[in-house]
Amino acid sequence: MMIGCIGCGNMGGALLEGLLHSAPQGSRFCAYTRTPSRLAHLEAQGVLRLKSAREVAEQADLLLLCVKPAQVSAVLKDIAGVLTAEKVLLSVAAGVSLASLARDSGAVCPLVRCMPDTPALVGKGVFAFAFSENLSREQAEEILTLFRALGLCFELAESQFAAFSALIGAGPAYIFAMMQALVQAGVTLGFSHDSSRKMVQALVEGCAVMAEKTPVHLARLKDNVCSPHGLTIEGVNVLDRRGFSGIVLDAVLAANARGLAMEKES
Ligand SMILES: NC(=O)c1ccc[n+]([C@@H]2O[C@H](COP(=O)([O-])OP(=O)(O)OC[C@H]3O[C@@H](n4cnc5c(N)ncnc54)[C@H](OP(=O)(O)O)[C@@H]3O)[C@@H](O)[C@H]2O)c1
Missing domain, CATH: 1.10.3730.10 (ProC C-terminal domain-like)
Structure with a gap:
């Protein structure tokens, strides 16, 4: 599986680094972030640095979208053309619903909404996950297994995300x-x-x-x-x-x- 990350700041960088050490053998990684120097330490660990969000979206099977909530819509519109039903798009943006992710990405691929907390940066996170209806149970379990290496994972209804965000x-x-x-x-x-x-x-x-x-x-x-x-x-x-x-x-x-x-x- 190729895991791609768009936006490698605090959260994206930490998730990518955590997954680098915990994802199943054979997993590959690619990334794009606006300021390339932020990727230097990840590149040194084998992450393929690409030149655009679109290239990452083209190459990744699992696409982590880790830009600020205000930037999500623009990035999704940019990459929508290369998304396919075989890919999975996972967003960590606070307050951005599955419905708006679907609207801006063209509703082509299955979607995951994830809310991490900052201790995820040190591998002790608490994560909430909500999955779109077109994501299979098998795909959901695969994602939960991947993230359980980075902390405690809860599958929640989207209506519980505001409560989870306020508490955790x-x-x-x-x-x-x-x-x-x-x-x-x-x-x-x-x-x-x-x-x-x-x-x-x-x-x-x-x-x-x-x-x-x-x-x-x-x-x-x-x-x-x-x-x-x-x-x-x-x-x-x-x-x-x-x-x-x-x-x-x-x-x-x-x-x-x-x-x-x-x-x-x-
Ligand atoms: N940090 C937390 O505690 C936390 C907790 C839960 C959820 N989240 C979610 O995580 C997401 C990221 O937050 P963060 O704290 O990691 O923010 P951050 O450190 O500012 O990281 C965002 C990164 O995205 C890059 N970026 C901006 N526009 C881009 C674009 N068009 N294409 C590619 N990269 C782009 C930024 O580049 P530059 O470096 O050039 O600005 C920055 O490196 C947010 O949606 C937030 O809601 C964060």
Whole structure:
């Protein structure tokens, strides 16, 4: 299979690099991106650099479209003439529906809508997938298998994409904001920024692994840390009094509302 990528910025570059290491033996790769220097490290790993999006669309069996949402329509109109029913087009563009991908690509080939999150950049992604009706179950499984090497994959109805984007796509911003606040608190208590950051990173990683390995409610894991008359319960009480859960809930609902509006605009 030839895997082609159009738009090799943060997400396209990371997906291509991840797939380079995980795709079945014999897979080949080609790419086009507007600024050729961004492809240098991928070229060094065997990716064939082509001169246009059209050339990539001609050569690829699986075509990853990783340009910004505002650029999707123009790129699709440019490559529509060389798409065939044997190819599969996968777009990662936020808020761009299967219907608008079909409209701008001429509805020739099967389509995949994919929403990754930024930890996909380090092989720890969470992905949502929706498939067009003309994509076979076998093709869908092939794509899910390919991406499972890069993270956790969920097949969702398109109507759930705004919710997924608000919770998981935007999720790294919430988690990094919490991490940044904890690092700042550590510095306030006298740790160097570097030490505080390393401690917080290990804390978050440890909690994620513990949550995965301990099959009890998260509230129980939280309560287990709160000894009577101890110091943790004092901290947790402040979070509760200031409405921490409500703030997180409102953040996700606000992102979801914006996501739904973006879907309508596309
Ligand atoms: N990053 C995320 O967190 C994230 C999460 C979920 C989904 N996504 C989706 O991923 C897509 C890409 O986002 P990104 O963060 O990777 O953006 P990015 O870093 O700006 O990458 C986009 C790349 O596309 C290139 N490009 C623009 N127009 C092109 C064209 N006509 N033909 C070929 N290449 C072209 C750009 O070239 P230049 O370098 O010359 O500008 C750039 O390298 C977006 O649709 C976004 O919604 C991103």
